[in-house]
Amino acid sequence: MTHGTRSHGPVADGRHAVVVGGGLAGITTALALADAGVRVTLLEGRPRLGGLAFSFQRGDLTVDNGQHVYLRCCTAYRWFLDRIEGAALAPLQDRLDVPVLDVARPAGRRLGRLRRDALPVPLHLGRSLATYPHLSLADRAKVGRAALALKGLDLADPALDTQDFGSWLAAHGQSARAVEALWDLVGVATLNAVASDASLGLAAMVFKTGLLSDPGAADIGWARVPLGELHDRLARKALDSAGVRTEVRTRVTSVSAEVNGRWSVEVPGETLEADAVVLAVPQREAHDLLPEGALDAPERLLRIGTAPILNVHVVYDRKVLGRPFFTALGTPVQWVFDRTDASGLRQGQYLALSQSTAQDEIDAPVAVLRERYLPELERLLPLTRGAEVRDFFVTRERTATFAPAPGVGRLRPGARTKASGLYLAGAWTATGWPATMESAVRSGVSAADAVLGALGRPRPQHLFEFEEAA
16 A cells, blocks of 8 residues: 655545556546545556556666657657656657668668758658658659648548558558658557558548647657656656555456445455546456446447557677667568667667567567577678677567557547446547557546546646647
């Protein structure tokens, strides 16, 4: 049991909310409710907070289960970082700059860059696109026309969710090379799906918001410390300070409505009474905990598919990469990040390869993955050829994200259920965003807003500052 002193909100008035799930959605919900003066209990089955954005120890290394990044347009996650006093530990680039290596090109001509200038949209990307070496002149011109067409789409049009992004790109003159070298380069990392498997609605949201809304929207940020430092240690400190009771290693077995309009939440050895319950857990777990009648068609939650992400971790005896990250073409390798300093490694260099859309590799043996990826790194990074591999391991998230397939939009529920006092949160709910940290935080804000409305409590002004920033 964790108790703390309140510093951000008024004293609780006896209303009690239970938040089930200690990922980013649940932490956000708990902080927002506590800041509004609601007494909150946060329950997490794992021994730590942070959901799928966490760290663990491997010998002397502190390892993130997967590489997570965010963009300047992720105003809710940026609010979250500020709220837990962690923004300085996960800074943004001053200006978007993505090195793109193509191993199929001759040495000396492999490097291209996607970067922006300090110009208004869409001119901010004009010079980068005009000089991008991985596309032909004709492809570059067609990409510009497709981007303008994308900018004109109405994200509120439900018909966009019924179409796939790949077909739309083909209809707008995008070659297979353009899809590989540009659209999927961004889309696979943000959607966890190739264009042909992605909803046009979600893809349009990503590109319109990230690349076509504000010149700095796509500037990239990432944690320079282990994710557990942010999403577990600092988050727990913020929860303690707000007066939230946080229980880890505590799995909820049932949630049921009482005749007096309150709720009972069962955990081993205890029954908690609550005025409101927020289920901030994955969709299948939420389905299993939902009381009968809480959703019109609860089976829809089971139809929201999942997609895996594989992370390959390689520790070399020397420095082999001179930049913080890069992405690659013509190779199975997708994005490579230098995690040396963040992991605490004292000698050599530690690289993490983030491999989205990993359906074909997620269950492959480590030996097979080693045989596949070490030669690819040698092709990409010449300095690896004489280096000793001191460690090689993988982390697997088989259900890392929801699958952003066409039609998924109508399956994603909002924060409110038909059961008074019961709410949903999670990146998979109807936030309008793909399965990102941003979506998780936004869902927590929506759930907290719904709870506060039902309890007749005012919204904490600071909680919704990010909406104005957006």
